[in-house]
Amino acid sequence: MGLVExxxxxxxxxxxxxxxxxxxxxxxxxxxxxxxxxxxxxMAVVLVLxxxxxxxxxxxxxxxxxxxxxxxxxxxxxxxxxxxxGTPSSIATTFDGYPxxxxxxxxxxxxxxxxxSFFGGVIASVILILVAPQLAQIGLEFQSVDYFALILxxxxxxxxxxxDQLLKGLISxxxxxxxxxxxxxxxxxxxxxxxxxxxLASGFSFLPVLIGLxxxxxxxxxxxxRDASRRRLGGDDTHIVKIDYWASARIVLARWVxxxxxxxxxxxxxILPAAGSTISNIVAYDQAKKAAKEPETFGSGAIDGIIAxxxxxxxTAGGALVVMMALGIPGDIxxxxxxxxxLIHDVIPSPSFIADEPVISxxxxxxxxxxxxxxxxxxxxxxxxxxxxxxxxxxxVTAVVLFYTAVGVFALNNIAFDMWTLLIFGVLxxxxxALKFPIVPxxxxxxxxxxxxxxxxxxVAKNLDIWIIFDRPWALFFILLACFSILFxxxxxxxxxxxxTKFFGPALLMTLSVPVYMMEGxxxxxxxxxxxxxxxxxLGLRLRRLLGNLSGGAKPS
Amino acid sequence: MSKLLVSGxxxxxxxxxxxxxxxxxxxxxxxETARLIVPWSPGGxxxxxFGIFEQQIRDSGAxxxxxxxxxxxxxxxxxxxAAHDAAPDGCTLFAIxxxxxxxxxxxxxxxxxxxxxxxxxxxxxxxxVGAGGHKGYESFDDMLADARANPxxxxxxxxxxxxxxxxxxxxGSLTGTDYQYVPYQGGTAGRITGLLNGEIDLGLINMAAxxxxxxxxxxxxxxxxxxxxxxxxxxxxxxxxxxxxxxxSLTRGIMAPLGTPPEAIDYWAEVFKAAAENxxxxxxxxxxGTAVMFLGPDDYRAWWAETAQGFLxxxxxxxxxxxx
Numbered sequence: 006m007g008l009v010e011x012x013x014x015x016x017x018x019x020x021x022x023x024x025x026x027x028x029x030x031x032x033x034x035x036x037x038x039x040x041x042x043x044x045x046x047x048m049a050v051v052l053v054l055x056x057x058x059x060x061x062x063x064x065x066x067x068x069x070x071x072x073x074x075x076x077x078x079x080x081x082x083x084x085x086x087x088x089x090x091g092t093p094s095s096i097a098t099t100f101d102g103y104p105x106x107x108x109x110x111x112x113x114x115x116x117x118x119x120x121x122s123f124f125g126g127v128i129a130s131v132i133l134i135l136v137a138p139q140l141a142q143i144g145l146e147f148q149s150v151d152y153f154a155l156i157l158x159x160x161x162x163x164x165x166x167x168x169d170q171l172l173k174g175l176i177s178x179x180x181x182x183x184x185x186x187x188x189x190x191x192x193x194x195x196x197x198x199x200x201x202x203x204x205l206a207s208g209f210s211f212l213p214v215l216i217g218l219x220x221x222x223x224x225x226x227x228x229x230x231r232d233a234s235r236r237r238l239g240g241d242d243t244h245i246v247k248i249d250y251w252a253s254a255r256i257v258l259a260r261w262v263x264x265x266x267x268x269x270x271x272x273x274x275x276i277l278p279a280a281g282s283t284i285s286n287i288v289a290y291d292q293a294k295k296a297a298k299e300p301e302t303f304g305s306g307a308i309d310g311i312i313a314x315x316x317x318x319x320x321t322a323g324g325a326l327v328v329m330m331a332l333g334i335p336g337d338i339x340x341x342x343x344x345x346x347x348l349i350h351d352v353i354p355s356p357s358f359i360a361d362e363p364v365i366s367x368x369x370x371x372x373x374x375x376x377x378x379x380x381x382x383x384x385x386x387x388x389x390x391x392x393x394x395x396x397x398x399x400x401x402v403t404a405v406v407l408f409y410t411a412v413g414v415f416a417l418n419n420i421a422f423d424m425w426t427l428l429i430f431g432v433l434x435x436x437x438x439a440l441k442f443p444i445v446p447x448x449x450x451x452x453x454x455x456x457x458x459x460x461x462x463x464x465v466a467k468n469l470d471i472w473i474i475f476d477r478p479w480a481l482f483f484i485l486l487a488c489f490s491i492l493f494x495x496x497x498x499x500x501x502x503x504x505x506t507k508f509f510g511p512a513l514l515m516t517l518s519v520p521v522y523m524m525e526g527x528x529x530x531x532x533x534x535x536x537x538x539x540x541x542x543x544l545g546l547r548l549r550r551l552l553g554n555l556s557g558g559a560k561p562s
Numbered sequence: 563m564s565k566l567l568v569s570g571x572x573x574x575x576x577x578x579x580x581x582x583x584x585x586x587x588x589x590x591x592x593x594e595t596a597r598l599i600v601p602w603s604p605g606g607x608x609x610x611x612f613g614i615f616e617q618q619i620r621d622s623g624a625x626x627x628x629x630x631x632x633x634x635x636x637x638x639x640x641x642x643x644a645a646h647d648a649a650p651d652g653c654t655l656f657a658i659x660x661x662x663x664x665x666x667x668x669x670x671x672x673x674x675x676x677x678x679x680x681x682x683x684x685x686x687x688x689x690x691v692g693a694g695g696h697k698g699y700e701s702f703d704d705m706l707a708d709a710r711a712n713p714x715x716x717x718x719x720x721x722x723x724x725x726x727x728x729x730x731x732x733x734g735s736l737t738g739t740d741y742q743y744v745p746y747q748g749g750t751a752g753r754i755t756g757l758l759n760g761e762i763d764l765g766l767i768n769m770a771a772x773x774x775x776x777x778x779x780x781x782x783x784x785x786x787x788x789x790x791x792x793x794x795x796x797x798x799x800x801x802x803x804x805x806x807x808x809x810x811s812l813t814r815g816i817m818a819p820l821g822t823p824p825e826a827i828d829y830w831a832e833v834f835k836a837a838a839e840n841x842x843x844x845x846x847x848x849x850x851g852t853a854v855m856f857l858g859p860d861d862y863r864a865w866w867a868e869t870a871q872g873f874l875x876x877x878x879x880x881x882x883x884x885x886x
Contacts, residue, residue, distance in 0.1 A: 145759045147759070148761040189636050192747070208635075341606075418635070468742075
């Protein structure tokens with residue numbers, strides 16, 4: 006079989022002492038970069054790029070992949086221990102990782118994070134090695150209207166992330182969307198809401214907004230008075246953080262459904278150009294919460310809430326790699342830089358790339374696989390050092406972290422105003438927290454607003470009307486999913502008592518089978534038939550039980 | 563104010579001259595590293611090319627290495643403004659192509675190419691006219707016939723207000739056609755996706771796509787806007803062969819803030835000339851459809867004057883941007 010041959014030719018090219026050494030250094034650099042808030046993986050990969058000019062393509066890409074994987078996992082250290090997402094891809098990790106760490110279990114939280122990252126990456130690389138060429142084609146099926154529908158769906162996540170605070174959540178999401186409109190519009194460059202300020206003309210950069218809202222506001226809250234600021238990050242009882250690797254691995258593996266689901270979500274979002282791990286970690290978290298038996302524990306240290314985002318963000322990297330190689334389309338800035346590195350060596354991605362260049366493409370897949378093992382090994386060393394941060398007083402952590410974030414934010418685009426953005430959104434986040442507004446929706450709004458606008462403007466430019474969603478299966482799929490997503494919190498609340506909730510699952514399956522049936526080929530229509538049959542059977546079973554209960558209840562006891 | 567500025571420039575010029583007389587030009591630059599502002603994102607075409615220059619200049623043991631500083635935002639205007647406002651001491655350089663004039667025409671910036679001192683022209687990448695395979699065009703003329711039959715009806719992917727948009731306006735005025743512009747601000751990669759999945763019918767594509775994505779018929783390369791056909795895609799005719807008297811390429815080069823002392827400009831022109839003569843670099847760029855074309859400060863200035871005039875005339879004739 007071609008697959009085995011491809012792997013066999015790639016192995017000797019990859020397993021050289023030089024490449025292994027480069028990859029270990031790359032993973033370590035990525036871990037470090039990911040752990041420093043405000044220092045994104047993208048920056049780390051950009052910094053590595055010049056070194057790869059003198060290497061051959063396999064060496065260069067293996068190094069970059071190591072940095073990428075290291076960075077994705079490094080983000081979880083700062084996310085869990087300080088509550089500050091080291092990179093945008095670990096936003097959701099902080100929701101439960103930080104509370105669990107604060108509740109006196111930082112070792113458990115870290116162990117689960119590391120293992121989830123690892124398994125997410127491994128699952129994704131196995132998928133890549135098996136079905137990369139087929140997977141790449143899905144990315145091509147997405148036109149502007151399909152993207153717009155996907156983003157609408159992502160915005161509905163607000164509803165399930167805010168819980169009881171729906172009104173405040175909506176206000177917060179709208180504030181985020183409003184912030185995304187400031188600056189030049191994405192199409193014509195007309196300036197909006199700049200009030201004549203030149204610095205606002207390019208809008209608020211996303212990273213300072215994110216760090217301001219998440220990190221700065223939290224740090225401000227932590228040093229509000231003298232006592233609070235002298236407290237130690239990990240609480241005053243100086244417990245020694247021990248990471249029980251075997252126990253946490255068992256916990257993660259026991260929740261394999263969540264692990265696999267989150268990894269699949271990650272790969273899928275990765276193959277959509279320009280979506281990326283910023284979105285996938287939140288979507289996976291949301292899905293984990295919806296599937297959970299005790300969704301109310303989410304936000305206060307649920308283990309599934311750590312597994313989902315960490316598995317998803319590592320898996321996304323795999324999806325993005327496929328699209329980069331097969332279509333020459335970078336999914337995010339990191340794969341864009343890797344594409345640049347490929348082009349420098351005159352290696353040009355194309356749909357037949359994986360078949361034409363098996364050594365390079367399979368080396369990339371296998372490098373991605375191995376990098377996850379290196380990450381696991383290095384994490385066990387670096388974590389020991391990193392947990393020491395929990396013994397430092399809050400005011401010191403605050404000062405140092407703020408310094409690094411300000412430097413990192415500036416270094417990203419070399420724009421001094423970005424540091425003011427950090428301050429403005431930090432204060433805004435502090436006020437919102439004090440008034441008990443949820444922070445996540447505003448971040449979602451700020452991130453997704455611009456992508457949504459861009460896609461909408463493409464639809465408008467083509468004079469498409471809104472009914473196009475009934476012609477495009479993916480668009481319809483996500484619109485329907487969004488409708489169910491909005492109803493979901495009500496379903497979850499009333500699930501044990503109300504009768505209508507019994508039909509939620511079958512209805513979801515049957516409705517979604519319509520767009521799936523509309524898709525090309527024979528596999529997906531066949532899947533649609535399976536979905537609708539399952540839906541009908543479930544419906545029948547539940548109706549029977551319900552009727553049985555009703556008639557049973559009607560009998561005098 | 564402007565008087566002050568002029569005398570300030572004169573003073574700094576005089577100072578630079580004095581120091582220049584007293585010492586080597588290299589040491590006259592008041593910095594250990596010069597920054598090269600690229601007004602687009604890292605990973606983009608310009609950032610990658612100048613990243614290679616950065617590395618070569620470092621490797622050549624230059625006394626003052628350069629550091630690429632990417633400043634994306636406002637369609638390239640943010641970085642242009644920063645470079646324009648920088649101190650003219652030879653420590654700030656600016657990597658740019660025709661976009662500078664297009665930004666001026668659109669009124670995004672108040673200065674054109676003459677807001678800078680030309681240092682050196684380095685590379686030239688001709689544009690390739692692409693179409694989606696779903697259109698089934700056999701030739702460029704098929705496309706023109708379709709465009710004439712559907713004025714303003716063929717969805718065409720462009721970065722609105724950028725060079726990729728201006729191309730179609732100029733082509734339209736030469737051939738009497740009009741197109742429906744769909745914003746693809748992300749650059750060439752996004753446009754190629756759009757062509758492949760049938761979202762848009764037309765768009766400029768790059769050499770990499772023209773070389774590798776045409777086999778299965780999902781992507782068409784109709785014409786190349788150069789003087790001669792390219793060895794890499796010999797089957798793609800030039801616009802001139804097809805009876806459209808037009809060439810259009812992205813010509814990348816280095817500029818310096820207005821008032822930068824001539825010694826500094828000559829110094830950097832020499833440094834970049836040496837880097838551009840590197841054989842491997844020339845070969846690598848050739849494979850990507852980019853010709854390495856060095857022009858010194860004076861020739862580069864003459865090139866800018868001519869090119870910019872062409873753009874301005876076209877904009878004035880079409881009454882677009884600031885001529886509306």
